[in-house]
Amino acid sequence: MATGEAIFNSNCAICHGNDGRGARGPSLRGPLRNGNQESDIEAVIRNGLTGTAMPKFRFEDDELQSVVMYIQSWGRGAAPRTKPEGDPVAGKRVYGSQGCAHCHEVGNEGGTLGPSLTRIGAARSYEHMKTSIVDPSADIPDDYRTIRIVTRGGSQYRGVWVNEDSFTIQIRLPDESYASFDKQAIKEEVREPKSMMPAYHLSEMDLKDLLAYLSSLVGEGNQTSEAQRERR
């Protein structure tokens, strides 16, 4: 078990939390979305989950077995995930009235400046989604870091960091177009610790309803965003 725990802590805990109770990634306690059998968990670890942030891991067979045993040691019976208390139908209305679709997609509907929410209910823990609404800057995904650029010519740009190398930077602007800069042409470049997404101060009921709606979004993943990640 010690080996499984060590492997989990160094590879998995960063997303699933130190005790598997979920962080950026979903909780692994209680029933698992992709199957509760050891073979199911092994398959997810070995192959990753297309369209999600869950990558493939290459472990030796005995290492894989030990980390699966560790995950299974938590038991599958109870479901200590936080259950959404709100009403998903009302939550969908909140989603619409707050303008979330300007920047987020569900399926193929909506904007692309922010992350797709098509399967957000499966990809994120309840607590993480809640924080992402009330304090979006608390944990900004790597693909959605905010950057502000002032060129030597005096033009200003603020957008989402897309790609970068020793000589160039590419960003996505709020109008969903891309801009590319030669670093030599940049006068000032500020990596903002603040998300492009504003913090939402909703009534408790609206927040619960919205979270219930988001928790219900467990569709197929967005392959495009995954492809972007791999391209880097």
Add this chain to the structure above:
Amino acid sequence: MRKIACLGAFACALGVPAAQVTYDRLLHAEQDPGNWLTYWGDYHATRFRNLAQINDRNVHQLRLEWLFQTGGSGAFETVPLVVNGVMYFTTPNTAVEAVDARSGRSLWHYQYRIPKDAKYCCGTLNRGLAILGHKLYFLTPDTRLLAIDTRNGAVLWNVEVASAEGGAYGGTEAPLVVKDKVVLGTAAGDYGIRGFLDAYDAETGKRVWRVWTIPAPGEPGNDTWGGDSWKHGGGATWLTGTYDPELNTVYWPTGNPAPDLYGSIRPGDNLYSDSILALDADTGKLKWYFQFTPHDMWDYDATETPMLLDLPWRGKPRKLLVHADRNGFYYVLDRVTGEFLMAKPFAKVTWAKGIDAKGRPILGPDLSPTSKGTLVCPQCAGATNWMAPSYNPHTRLYYFNVREGCDIFFAKPPVYKEGTSYWSTSIRAQETEHQAGRVTAMDPLTGETKWKFPLYSPPWAGTLATAGNLVFAGDEDGYLMALQADTGKLLWRVNTGNRLVTSPITYEVEGKQYISMPSGGVVLTFGLP
């Protein structure tokens, strides 16, 4: 139609068939800058070429001459050889190619097929070939040594290297021809092998000597391993060494002890892991050794270039061995005696506070990896690695790629199982740190930095120095670039479209200088209009 055999002035003048590389030519490779005859270019591994047609005034005009698609993919780590207008290289998918170095047109192609039941550790990556006479020497991933006819790609012989030892050794490096022998070692330090270095008769393939890098009971150094830990002690020899003909000494670096991050299983200094071995070229007898990271717990292989420089040290001419180590310190040794002369950090280092007068690290607070994770600098992949440095005798500067950053090291108790990985490597970068890199120009006698060129990501490519006051370097984002050697000013760059994981070369054919660089599955070659 041009005859390939007469592409090179050397071959035409002497009327000998192409690719006739004598030991004398290898000895004088530094005076033959139009050809690239060994993995490092020459025995000293300065990677300096006295070619100046491409120089700091015209390099901005450099343009693509040809590219060769191997069809392979993965890590393209080869360093091509160029002999009399013919380029030879290994591919990421175990082929050997001979192409016209002026046009990139294929002359012959040899495909090695790994037997289905072969056990080997490290994928199919390969760093290149050695040449002597009409033979190219190719160490295959499953550790066979092949002699291939330079004229048609036919296999002349194929001998076993490590398969008789069991486990999962792997072949990745370019062999080194020394006189009439082919010297080579293996990868798989993290598979619990016991490392060795071999020499084979270049004519017949018969093994002449073998030196184990991990001493057995009764041999000096075995007492630096607790219990039976020496049996799976690692100490792989996966990077090509260098050679001093006057001293008849081969210098070969060794890799980490195994298991890499879990030190308590192997108490002691763990000789001769993370060391440079100085060996008699005829017998393999150990003349001296120097260990950079005794009882390593962070995977700091010493498999970085053992460059040989003849420079005045404190006013007196001295034969030096200079080495920027993965552990973050730059070292100068006397290569006649192995005497430690100096060390200086070139990146952020926390595993040691410094190096004492004898060359031994001064350790600070305990930074052993634990199950909860321990933050240590440099990162596990090192402050530099096997990518080649270079030295320009005109600027008197040493150019190398630096990887800046730290990792969280996790330890887990390993269990040895033959043929599988025997490491306790679990590492993670800090989320709050952006790991970056740079090209550094340094005075090799003092360790003082002369200039730095920043790179966005930690690089895996090496450098090449030329008499055109240029340093060519590569980065992780695919850029091949030319920097002014004395100032570090960027003069030319091109995005090759894939991460660069080897080092550029230069050569000359019929009076025209070329720069060549493998990237992805492609060899790209550049020249002036």
